Amino acid sequence: MTLPRSPILVIALCATLVFSACRQADEKAKAPLIAGHASSQVYFGGDILTMAGAEPAYVEALTVRDGRIAFAGSKADALRAAGEGAEQIDLHGHTLLPGFVDAHSHLLNYADSLVQANLNPPPIGDVQSIADLLARMRALKERLKADDSTLLVGQGYDQDFLAEKRHPTAADLDAAFPANPVILVHTSGHMLVANSAALRLAGVTAKTPDPEGGTIIRKAGSREPVGLVQETGMMAFAPLLKAPRDPAVSADLMRRAVEHYASYGVTTAAEHLVVPAQIPVLEAAADRGLLKIDLVAAPIYLMTDTVIGTNKIHWGEYRNGLKYAGIKLTLDGSPQGKTAFLSRPYLTPVPGCRGDCRGFASIPQDEVNRLMLLAYRHHVPVFAHCNGDAAIDSLLEGHRFAERELGETSTDRRTVVIHSQIVRPDQLASYRQYGLIPSFFTNHVYYWGDTHLANLGQERADFLSPLNSALKLGIAATNHTDNIVTPVDPMFLLWTSVTRTTRSGKVLGALEKVTPYDGLRALTINGAHQYFEERTKGSLEAGKLADLVVLDQNPVKVPPEAIARTRVVETIKAGTVIYRTP
Ligand SMILES: [Zn+2]
Structure with missing residues (x-):
């Protein structure tokens, strides 16, 4: 496939692929950001878990001075290190930890979701049928006070959790919305359903060919689109979905998104x-001081030739809370949408596929090779979305190609294999050998574990996001929520990595359960390492930033089943309180 190079096409294609995450998280965060205090503080009176080292280690007190950790140790020494007039903060039995480092999510998609309908099934939403879904879309139209020409967007629907057990169609939507263009983005973010008005606006007709790396699903025995389009088939809808907003509205959504992440103890967030x-x-948010937490941004691979080897983007350093950390490659789709690229077929029928259905690659191998060589040559880190093992094979081939071309094998690149959900044991060994980092997605075990069992079979489902195997190999693996695919809550994420329990209550892959401490490492120090920030973040050690979270209980000490009920009391970024529980 030749990738489009015209700016309009690039913007269009880029914008479609941004929906690699589409799920509306809950609306918990409502407390305003609180201005913090300056100079010195001493924390004591609760568990202070440093996250430094392979086993849990506690200190009695922690001194923060000018936004950095000045000391961690005994209270007497901490008070001495703080100097006169330091504020003394009693934790009252709460637990102090390093702030959470978000290894992969989509903060901007979360911001967008605030003006979209939540079509998720329980527990994230309440949609269980196509009638429910239409009701939520009608409610959105009312909430937005929209006229009949306004585009209405819903996100998070999941055909496996609808009573009808199928994707909605344009016809379903047309009956309720004959005039408004309507787009429903699937829970995976890798497909959408459009009504006739939206299909018309996007120019998708019986004559439109299937794009490379995507499909337009047709009515039986006809070329007429049924409404569902997958992967690069979403490209045509980008101009509708990513139309620029009023800057004041953008700023307001960004502010609310940052507050939401802060309310969950996240002090470094991602937009990958x-x-x-x-x-x-992003630039406006940074300039206006809206980024109260750090934001790690990864531009889409279609921008590679614009932003790598040019001076358009300054890589690897924070400016007003914003850091461009690497380039984002998307090598395949999603396992629950059955577009993840596998070496062995899915075990259940796949829409738009007849026989040997293994999903498909989103980028041809020669282009993967070219992009990785360019990134490696300019020392720009690579964040590669790979769910299926065949996509991971493609990434490994790209990695070997780039290193061979450069004649380098020992450079510390920290290429991140985002999701790595259906990774094979031999591929984990390759990660170890090449220094690649898997960022797993253990929330899938809960949300789609039962679905994966049906689609993939026991062996592959048991090895889904094998965090324990990776850690045992000595790999500094991370774990993520992919918000808004699943809610940003790190404590729920920790619970899924510790218990590996599905929605129906099955344990999937008991051998991949981790200890709560190992699970926390994936959310703190390993996250910092993934971003080359382990010298400043991820543990409570002198010299590091005072990025902290206070929890109402210690997740390492409570029974595993209670971990998900852990609540954030306070979030502190560089010494400043940015969230306090209402
Ligand atoms: Zn994602």
């Missing part, structure tokens, strides 16, 4: 699929 139209939004 930035499209060209979003660069000004």
Whole structure:
């Protein structure tokens, strides 16, 4: 496939692929950001878990001075290190930890979701049928006070959790919305359903060919689109979905998104699929001081030739809370959408596929090779979305190609294999050998574990996001929520990595359970390492930033089943309180 190079096409394609995450998280965060205090503080009176080292280690007190950790140890020494007039903060039995480092999510998609309908099934939403879904879309139209020409977007529907057990169709939507264009983005973010008005606006007709790396699902025995389009088939809808907003509205959504992440103790957040139209939004947020937490941004691979080897983007350093950390490659789709690229077929029928259905690659191998060589040559880290093992094979081939071309094998690149959900044991060994980092997605075990069991069989489902195997190999693996695919809550994520329990209550892959401490490492120090920030973040050690979270209980000490009920009391970024529980 020749990738489009015209700016309009690039923007269009970029914008479609931004929906690699589409799920509306809950609306918990409502407390305003609180201005913090300056100079010195001493924390004591609760568990202070440093996250330094392979086993849990506690200190009695922690001194923060000018936004950094000045000391961790005894209270007497901590008070001495703080100097006169330091504020003394009694934790009252709460637990102090390093702030959470988000290894992969989509903060901007979360911001967008605030003006979209939540079509998720329980527990994230309440949609269980196509009638429910239409009701939520009608409610959105009312909430937005939208006229009949306004585009209405819903996200998070999951055909496996609808009573009808199928994707909605354009016809379903047309009956309720004959005039408004309507787009429903699937829970995976890798497909959408459009009504006739939206299909018309996007120019998708019986004559439109299937794009490379995507499909337009047709009515039986006809070329007429049924409404569902997958992967690069979403490209045509990008101009509708990513139309620029009023800057004041963008700023308000960004502020609310940052507050939401802060309310869950996240002090370093991610937006790992930035499209060209979003660069000004990010820059404006940084310039206006809206980024109260750090934001790690990864521009989409289609921008590679614009942003790597040019001076358009300054890589690897924070400016007003914003860091461009690497380039985002998307090598395949999603396992629950059955577009993840596998070496062995899915065991259940796949829409739009007849026989040997293994999903498909989103980027041809020669282009993967070219992009990785360019990134490696300019020392720009690579964040590669790979769910299926065949996509991972493609990434490994790209890695070997780039290193061979450069004649380098020992450079510390920290290429991140985002999701690595259906990774094979031999591929984990290759990660170890090449220094690649898997960022797993153990929330899938809960949300789609039962589905994966049916689609993939026991062996592959048991090895889904094998965090324990990776840690045992000495790999500094991370774990993520992919918000808004699943809610940003790190304590729920920890619970899924510790218990590996599905929605129906099955344990999937008991051998991949981790200890709560190992699970926490994946969310703190390993996250910092993934971003080359282990010298400043991820543990409570002198010299590091005072990025902290206070929890109402110690997740390492409570029974595993209670971990998900852990609540954030306070979030502190560089010494400043940015969230306090209402
Ligand atoms: Zn994602």
